[in-house]
Each structure stands twice: as C-alpha cells, then as structure tokens.
Amino acid sequence: MIADRARFRHAKKIERLAGYRIPELAFSGTMLETLSSRIDYDSLDYAVREQILAFFDAFLRCNCRDSPLCGCPEKKFATKVLELRMNGLDHRQIGSYLLDEYGIELFPADILSFLEESVHVLEAIADVARLQGRDVLAKKTGDTIRLIER
C-alpha cells in the first residue's frame, strides 16, 4: 500500500503535542488515532495546522464505527494519488503536491512504482471483464489505464 510509505514531515511536532511517541508514518494507527483525538492543534504554527486539517478532511472523514482504523484513510489516499495522476501530474509533481497540501513526504520512486502496480491491476481487471463480456467495465478500465500511463 502506498499509504504505508507516507511520512509526516512534522511528525515530531505532533508527537510533542501529544506527549507520547508516534511513528512518523502518516497512516500508522497511532498517528491516525492521535490526529482524530482532541489534541490542541491551535498551538501548532499556522502552516502545519492547515496541512493537518487538510489531511483530516481528505482522508479521515468516514462514518465507520472503527474509524480511523477502518482502512478508509489508506484507500482514500491511494485514490487521491491516482486522481492526481489522472489530472495530469507526474510522480514528482504528485510528491510536491502531497507535501504542500498535507505535509506528507513520499519518494517519487515509490509513487512511480505505485502507479505502475495500479496499471497492472487495472490490466488484469480489464482482461477479466473482457472474458466475461462486461464491455462497459472493460472500456472504463482501459480509459483509466490510458489516463495513468500517458
């Protein structure tokens, strides 16, 4: 999962605020639970606070009972990376976007291999869809592959 490689640039600040040890991985259970708990974001500098709020809005809003440990945040993050690619950003631009917007650090090489893996999965889906005569799904999948590969 691409989310497993995402690190928070300001993890140390969040750790200091929480008062216990937190791994810098943005989607670790401890980090997600800390961000969802009522820690005092106001004492963070403006830019960091905005990034955390943007992260929260983008990935941590769901109504599952075991949220934020329900798997939605990781899935939403993977979807976000694919959306950015489909909007025309390359892997480096996706990396800078994630850093500016959410304070998330990811190696461009990790983004690239995630995009390649996604294409392989989509190709497998398109093959199965074609075998089953599900033409609409096959076409949709093919269109998505083209948007990622261009």
Ligand SMILES: [Zn+2]
């Ligand atoms: Zn959920």
